[in-house]
Amino acid sequence: MIIAVDGPAASGKGTLAQGLARHYGLPHLDTGLLYRAVGVAVEAFEDKAEFEAEAVKAARKLDAAHLVDLDTLTSARAGTLASKVAVIADVRKALFDFQRNFATQRGGAVLDGRDIGTKICPDADVKLFIQADSKARMERRARQFESKGQVVDRYALYHQIEERDARDMLNPNGGFYKSDDAHLLDTTQLSIEAALRAAIAIVDEAMALKAGERQFS
Numbered sequence: 001m002i003i004a005v006d007g008p009a010a011s012g013k014g015t016l017a018q019g020l021a022r023h024y025g026l027p028h029l030d031t032g033l034l035y036r037a038v039g040v041a042v043e044a045f046e047d048k049a050e051f052e053a054e055a056v057k058a059a060r061k062l063d064a065a066h067l068v069d070l071d072t073l074t075s076a077r078a079g080t081l082a083s084k085v086a087v088i089a090d091v092r093k094a095l096f097d098f099q100r101n102f103a104t105q106r107g108g109a110v111l112d113g114r115d116i117g118t119k120i121c122p123d124a125d126v127k128l129f130i131q132a133d134s135k136a137r138m139e140r141r142a143r144q145f146e147s148k149g150q151v152v153d154r155y156a157l158y159h160q161i162e163e164r165d166a167r168d169m170l171n172p173n174g175g176f177y178k179s180d181d182a183h184l185l186d187t188t189q190l191s192i193e194a195a196l197r198a199a200i201a202i203v204d205e206a207m208a209l210k211a212g213e214r215q216f217s
């Protein structure tokens with residue numbers, strides 16, 4: 001079973017994807033980490049052409065070993081860099097096989113990101129599109145950073161998240177939108193546990209429906 005989980009920054013899609021993976025005994029890939037690793041690798045390049053060319057090279061060389069330094073990769077700076085390399089068509093192309101191979105491994109997988117249901121796994125068994133309002137997302141991210149001892153400027157963080165969302169939604173190479181066959185889950189008013197229960201209910205219902213369709217076809 002392949003489960004695709006998409007949504008904007010700090011919507012909770014990673015937390016839900018991990019929870020779903022645990023529940024169904026599937027491997028999980030946070031695809032944002034790939035873009036973050038590429039962004040961090042080219043942070044020093046200021047010239048636009050050089051930044052883009054080096055980002056493509058870094059994406060082509062990327063492997064699992066580049067995804068282990070979570071302190072660096074989950075920083076706000078890495079998030080912004082990720083969304084800058086994510087607009088480069090050749091970067092997306094270079095990262096496609098890594099994601100597709102993960103998704104199509106025997107037994108299935110759960111992937112979260114922006115374009116999983118639209119570009120990476122348009123054939124996913126279940127697609128979830130996670131939403132939460134901008135203020136709730138900012139507050140969640142602020143608490144996440146504060147729990148690591150960081151001092152957070154909520155005003156700056158809010159604008160950073162809005163700016164990243166806008167870049168992602170307008171990305172002409174991105175595929176970040178809710179497809180018609182994706183199930184919308186708004187977690188603004190839901191605790192992590194309630195959101196996971198709702199996500200599991202959606203997956204179970206979608207899989208039961210698919211099994212029923214197979215029986216009658």
Ligand SMILES: Nc1ncnc2c1ncn2[C@@H]1O[C@H](COP(=O)(O)OP(=O)(O)OP(=O)(O)O)[C@@H](O)[C@H]1O
Nearest residue numbers: 009010011012013014015140144187190191192195
């Ligand atoms: N329903 C929820 N209620 C409260 N906090 C939540 C909820 N879901 C997730 N969180 C918390 O919000 C923070 C961001 O969640 P998470 O990392 O899952 O978001 P994300 O959408 O994967 O973010 P990103 O795209 O930036 O990686 C985490 O600290 C997580 O524990």
Ligand SMILES: Nc1ccn([C@@H]2O[C@H](COP(=O)(O)O)[C@@H](O)[C@H]2O)c(=O)n1
Nearest residue numbers: 031032033035082083086113114115168
């Ligand atoms: N499938 C994806 C995943 C991520 N991106 C880009 O990377 C940035 C960081 O992603 P997070 O999920 O860790 O927040 C994100 O803002 C996107 O620009 C992507 O394009 N496609």
